[in-house]
Amino acid sequence: MNPFSYERATSSDAAIHGVSLGAKFIGGGTNLVDLMRYDVEHPSKLIDVNHLHLDQVTRLPNGGVRIGASVRNSDLANHELIRTHYPLLSEALLNGASPQLRNMATTAGNLMQRTRCYYFMDTAFPACNKRNPGSGCAAIEGMNRIHAILGASSSCIATNPSDMSVALAALEATIHVEGENGKREIAIADFHLLPGDTPQIETTLKPGELITAVDLPAPRYSRNYHYLKVRDRQSYAFALVSVASALELDGNTIKSARLALGGVAAKPWRSPEAEDSLKGATAGREAFRKAAELALTGAKPQKDNAFKIELAKQSIVYSLTLAQQRQGAQA
Numbered sequence: 001m002n003p004f005s006y007e008r009a010t011s012s013d014a015a016i017h018g019v020s021l022g023a024k025f026i027g028g029g030t031n032l033v034d035l036m037r038y039d040v041e042h043p044s045k046l047i048d049v050n051h052l053h054l055d056q057v058t059r060l061p062n063g064g065v066r067i068g069a070s071v072r073n074s075d076l077a078n079h080e081l082i083r084t085h086y087p088l089l090s091e092a093l094l095n096g097a098s099p100q101l102r103n104m105a106t107t108a109g110n111l112m113q114r115t116r117c118y119y120f121m122d123t124a125f126p127a128c129n130k131r132n133p134g135s136g137c138a139a140i141e142g143m144n145r146i147h148a149i150l151g152a153s154s155s156c157i158a159t160n161p162s163d164m165s166v167a168l169a170a171l172e173a174t175i176h177v178e179g180e181n182g183k184r185e186i187a188i189a190d191f192h193l194l195p196g197d198t199p200q201i202e203t204t205l206k207p208g209e210l211i212t213a214v215d216l217p218a219p220r221y222s223r224n225y226h227y228l229k230v231r232d233r234q235s236y237a238f239a240l241v242s243v244a245s246a247l248e249l250d251g252n253t254i255k256s257a258r259l260a261l262g263g264v265a266a267k268p269w270r271s272p273e274a275e276d277s278l279k280g281a282t283a284g285r286e287a288f289r290k291a292a293e294l295a296l297t298g299a300k301p302q303k304d305n306a307f308k309i310e311l312a313k314q315s316i317v318y319s320l321t322l323a324q325q326r327q328g329a330q331a
């Protein structure tokens with residue numbers, strides 16, 4: 001591990017002004033410190049952002065909620081407001097990592113966690129455009145069973161590993177950030193980037209910007225929801241494919257639907273076409289399969305992961321079916 005300095009920020013202003021070239025914010029450290037140990041990340045300075053009083057979940061006047069950037073994943077999953085009004089988010093969080101990791105991991109850190117591509121995490125492989133821009137991509141010709149089937153490029157086929165972000169995408173969260181040039185908001189759909197020619201640029205967060213909060217709009221999907229995570233082991237494993245499903249039902253008619261996929265692209269994957277096809281349809285296998293086909297339009301397998309395309313389709317149908325069956329549960 002390279003030498004680095006450490007500073008504990010006591011206000012957002014101090015954190016933002018303390019951040020310099022080569023510095024990084026640290027939340028729970030569950031991703032950043034691992035990557036420092038693996039020699040993938042080498043910040044010259046760590047700015048601890050755990051003492052900025054960004055650890056509350058509060059109701060907003062518009063009926064939504066604000067989640068502070070430092071709220072721990074376990075606290076968020078178990079928070080009364082989230083369990084009652086945004087149970088899809090609770091379910092996604094509880095599918096992530098392990099209880100110990102969730103006790104440390106923060107909302108902002110989870111949004112910013114980096115890919116689990118083996119070749120990115122292992123510096124014994126020099127070719128990785130994300131770790132070392134211009135060096136190539138070891139995964140394209142290598143073992144790519146876990147890699148992307150949607151939105152990949154010839155520079156990078158990595159996926160985003162976050163479960164929380166998939167639910168936040170389905171719920172249309174907004175991310176609040178602050179930097180030297182003031183505050184701004186970023187829709188979750190615009191936060192994570194597809195790789196294109198610059199896979200090392202993973203989000204639209206500008207260098208030195210601090211995430212302060214995540215807002216959720218007024219709840220709409222607290223009755224019929226489901227988060228499905230398909231993985232190699234039941235615990236402690238990242239998603240091969242995950243599906244966040246949310247339905248607003250009037251009897252058997254779908255008034256609106258949200259569908260987001262994880263494990264398939266460099267960002268949570270939403271398909272407006274799939275969601276539109278569900279709107280007004282009768283909830284059931286036929287509508288769900290049609291949405292699944294639309295959601296996977298344009299999917300391109302790598303040599304080892306063609307199975308993910310049908311797996312994703314079947315996962316969508318199953319998750320939507322379970323979301324439909326949940327009617328009558330928590331309102």
Ligand SMILES: Cc1cc2nc3c(=O)[nH]c(=O)nc-3n(C[C@H](O)[C@H](O)[C@H](O)COP(=O)(O)OP(=O)(O)OC[C@H]3O[C@@H](n4cnc5c(N)ncnc54)[C@H](O)[C@@H]3O)c2cc1C
Pocket residue numbers: 024025026027028029030031032033034049069095096097098101104105106107108109110111112113161162163164209210211212236237238239
């Ligand atoms: C064994 C293992 C299994 C896991 N399994 C899963 C899983 O199944 N699903 C899943 O979703 N995740 C999983 N994780 C990942 C875990 O959820 C993330 O490591 C965690 O969410 C990161 O949060 P953190 O607060 O620890 O971030 P940190 O490690 O502190 O930081 C991560 C990144 O966020 C940046 N950052 C932190 N705070 C801010 C801020 N306020 N503003 C701007 N940037 C900031 C840091 O600079 C860094 O780049 C697993 C991790 C491990 C080690």
Ligand code: SF4
Pocket residue numbers: 115117118119120127128129130131136137138139140155156157158199
């Ligand atoms: S898929 Fe992306 S992260 Fe993985 S080796 Fe290729 S460039 Fe690196």
